[in-house]
Structures are given as C-alpha cells and as structure tokens.
Amino acid sequence: MRFTVAIDGPAAAGKGTISRAVAERFGLAHLDTGLLYRATGRRVMAGEDPVAAARALRPADLEADGLRSPEVAQAASRIAALPAVRAALVAFQRDFARREGGAVLDGRDIGTVICPRAEVKLFVTARADIRARRRFDELCAGGYEGAYEQVLADVEARDMRDRERADAPLRPARDAVAIDTSELDIEAAVARAVAEVDAALGRRGTPGTD
Ligand code: CDP
Ligand code: CDP
16 A cells, blocks of 8 residues: 655644654554754764765664754754755655555655655644744753743744745645644644544545555
8 A cells, every 4th residue: 555644844843743643543654754854964063064964864864862952953954955955865755655555754845845646744833832832841851951942942943944945845735734733732633633544545445455
C-alpha cells in the first residue's frame, strides 16, 4: 500500500505529536523532516558549508545530540531558506513518502512541495503564545534555563523566516485540512487527525488491497 499523510505547520504546533500517534495507529512509517534541517544546521554550526552538509547527511546525523536546542532550530531555519539545501533533501523525503506500507511526514512544505499528491494533508496551527509555552515547558523538562520570552521570540522569528522565504514557504496546501490545537489537548488533536486518515482510507478502499 502506498499512502502518504502530510502534516505541516509552524513551530511547536503539535505536528510531531500528531504524526507519531497517527503513524502508530495506522502502522505507517514516520519521518520528522525538521530533523533533516536541524542536522544540517548543526553541521553548519560546526563549520561546514550548508549545501555540502545537506548532501552529506547520513541517518546517524538524525540521532545526534542537541538537535532539539533553540540554537540548532535557528540555524536550521536559516539554512532552510537556501534553495540548494532544500533541493539536496528532496529525494530522501520523496523516497521515504513512497515506501511500501505508507508514511507520515511532518514539516513545513510536505503538502505543498514534497508530496503534493498526499492522500491526507493536515495543517496544524496554534496561537504563537501557546506554542511558545509548550516549547518552553518541553525545553525546561530537558534542562533549559532560558526565559519564556526568549522562546517566544525564537519561535516567532523562525515562523517569520519560514513564511517569508521564496522557496517552499510555510503555508497550507490548498487542499489541506486545518487543525487549530490552541484549545485542543493532545488526545483531541490526535482524534481529529485520525478521523481525516480514516476518511481517506475509506475513500480508497481497505488498506493492503492494492
Ligand atoms: O512537532 P511540533 O514542533 O509541531 O510540535 P510537538 O513537538 O508535537 O509539540 C510541542 C509540544 O506541545 C509537545 O510537548 C507536545 O506534547 C505539546 N502539545 C500539547 O500540549 N497539546 C497539543 N494539542 C499538541 C502538542
Ligand atoms: O519542531 P519545530 O516545529 O520547532 O521545528 P522543526 O520541524 O524541527 O523544523 C526546524 C526548522 O527546519 C524549521 O523552522 C524550518 O525552517 C525548517 N524546516 C523546513 O524548512 N522544511 C521542513 N519540511 C521542515 C523543517
């Protein structure tokens, strides 16, 4: 079965949480494409050329320590504006999306650029202050000692850069279903996503029959 779920949205909206839950529920593989940009950004922070770093990425890079730090996130969003970096990462993402058994990919441009024909497209959002609070809580649980205001400023700067870049900007695909998680807990947000996947599977027949 080839079946792709594309989940896009701004920072800390709940994309990863929803993607993991959907992948588990439907037995799909999951790729957090933000890790590709974070891993590239991390190599650039260590002195590598951005395009060379993106081309040289290996699976082990996606497991490196520190990828979730705010500094790496900022570096990721800077190199993510470079068309040659994005181009170097396309094939890996498309191959992953087409794998037998189906896949969930989450990021910024999955429904618009990477998988424009995905069976399910979700655009997950939440108010910036709520997203920053969630990310702040998450970072604090990992030992972060910065201020909430700094996390909010980081999230907003990154969102602006992601929305305003010329190549593959953050925006909902025309056929994406919007899920605003501002007032939804994780269970409710996941239920909305699961309902969309169920509906799409229903439209195409029972999984595994083609
Ligand atoms: O992947 P993305 O950056 O969009 O967000 P995430 O890592 O899935 O979620 C960021 C944080 O928000 C996590 O700590 C989630 O547990 C939390 N979250 C939440 O509190 N309520 C939701 N409806 C979704 C996520
Ligand atoms: O988890 P969070 O939503 O905060 O960030 P992420 O998904 O790990 O993405 C980090 C950065 O990578 C984003 O701010 C984007 O600049 C970039 N990115 C992108 O340009 N395209 C993607 N498909 C995924 C991430």
